[in-house]
Amino acid sequence: MSLSSSTVIPKLFRECSPEIIFEILSEDSLDARHLRPFLDTVMSEGAIGISASYRRHCQLGAIAFSSPTRVLVVQLASGDLSLGSNCSKRNRVIRARSLLERQILCNANYQKYAFQMDRIAVALYLDMALRIDSAIDMLSVSPSDDRRSPQALMNAMGGESTLHQSNVKALFFSNQSRPASNSDLVQQAWAACQASILPHMAVRFHALRRIRTNIIPDEHMSALSKICRDGELLDSLKPLSVKNDVMPDITVKMDNLKLTCSRYPTRIRLSAQQSLQIETRKGVQVSGRAIHVKGREARIKIRGSFHGDEVKSVRTIGGIHPVVTSAFQSRMAPK
Incomplete structure (x- = not known):
């Protein structure tokens, strides 16, 4: 070249x-x-x-x-x-x-x-x-x-x-x-x-x-x-999209949504790299982001409106990565 x-x-x-x-x-x-x-x-x-x-x-x-x-x-x-x-x-x-x-x-x-x-x-x-x-x-x-x-x-x-x-x-x-x-x-x-x-x-x-x-x-x-x-x-090898299994008792207040995942492995996690895609029974899709998580419970800030519709599914978009630190952070000699 x-x-x-x-x-x-x-x-x-x-x-x-x-x-x-x-x-x-x-x-x-x-x-x-x-x-x-x-x-x-x-x-x-x-x-x-x-x-x-x-x-x-x-x-x-x-x-x-x-x-x-x-x-x-x-x-x-x-x-x-x-x-x-x-x-x-x-x-x-x-x-x-x-x-x-x-x-x-x-x-x-x-x-x-x-x-x-x-x-x-x-x-x-x-x-x-x-x-x-x-x-x-x-x-x-x-x-x-x-x-x-x-x-x-x-x-x-x-x-x-x-x-x-x-x-x-x-x-x-x-x-x-x-x-x-x-x-x-x-x-x-x-x-x-x-x-x-x-x-x-x-x-x-x-x-x-x-x-x-x-x-x-x-x-x-x-x-x-x-x-x-x-x-x-x-x-x-980790998926870029994961379906979150959520329980039906979902609370919607203004631009916040509160829900509980039925299975711990598919729980919602706090991550600046991930977003959530929420779909309603009528096919309306809105995006959101987790702002508070405790165990299987999560509070989500949504961008958009359900117009009174029920939530059908919640999906996490974005790689699911563990918290990591530099591989060499504790292994290098002083400068």
């Missing part, structure tokens, strides 16, 4: 919407000539934003590196490089990966920022045999317990007041069932870079421990990475 250049204007931060130049290339064509123009735009603070997209089975498909003005997207070769007879391509890929590791990933002069740096660190190791140093998991700065929630992301990006919230949610939380487009990948990497240099956030990120997989012994890294990837694979 030859090098191509395009531009995009991320409209994520209220006070910053510059035109970003981005280039896309395959890893077997990457060399120092491509890295030099990008690294020349990295600020004196050495902040580089990183984002990644994933193929089936949670394998890394592409990785993006961002400065405040420029993004480099590297698309990974598919298939097992140890198989086949294309030795020339395999050697080019090996050289390119070594260059990335030496010039960016394990270059301690650059601080690498990503919103899910733990997942990226695992993918780099398992899918590219690469390590990383001086890496910051930005979601670890959020006080929110649910790292996967929009609230945790916006906390890590500087707070709701600094953002175009609807654009942020659309970029990071829409179409999660498919790999991110190149444009999305670019904007996500740039968002990480931009958030890292906000004055009120830089101090908070500075206090976080760094992810340094380059100092973890192979046997420990292999075990940790396998555990993390297996968890991802199991998570990806």
Whole structure:
């Protein structure tokens, strides 16, 4: 794949919407000539934003590196490089990966920022045999317990007041069932870079421990990475829509609905990532969100009206994820 250049204007931060130049290339064509123009735009603070997209089975498909003005997207070769007879391509890929590791990933002069740096660190190791140093998991700065929630992301990006919230949610939380487009990948990497240099956030990120997989012994890294990837694979098998078995005694008051689930496994849960779809006997559908849950009982704020109709069914829309913390949060050496 030859090098191509395009531009995009991320409209994520209220006070910053510059035109970003981005280039896309395959890893077997990457060399120092491509890295030099990008690294020349990295600020004196050495902040580089990183984002990644994933193929089936949670394998890394592409990785993006961002400065405040420029993004480099590297698309990974598919298939097992140890198989086949294309030795020339395999050697080019090996050289390119070594260059990335030496010039960016394990270059301690650059601080690498990503919103899910733990997942990226695992993918780099398992899918590219690469390590990383001086890496910051930005979601670890959020006080929110649910790292996967929009609230945790916006906390890590500087707070709701600094953002175009609807654009942020659309970029990071829409179409999660498919790999991110190149444009999305670019904007996500740039968002990480931009958030890292906000004055009120830089101090908070500075206090976080760094992810340094380059100092973890192979046997420990292999075990940790396998555990993390297996968890991802199991998570990806969970349904995106679940019917909630509810009891008939449902109370509706204004824009609130109170109900009890008949089965604990299909109970309604509090989650910023999930919404509820309520259907009435007459086929009217309204959306809602759980605002209070206790055991099998739930109170739901609805958007719309039943017009006096009875509730026929309630369905949870969105992945059902456990509360998670960074895989490396308690395993890294001090910065």
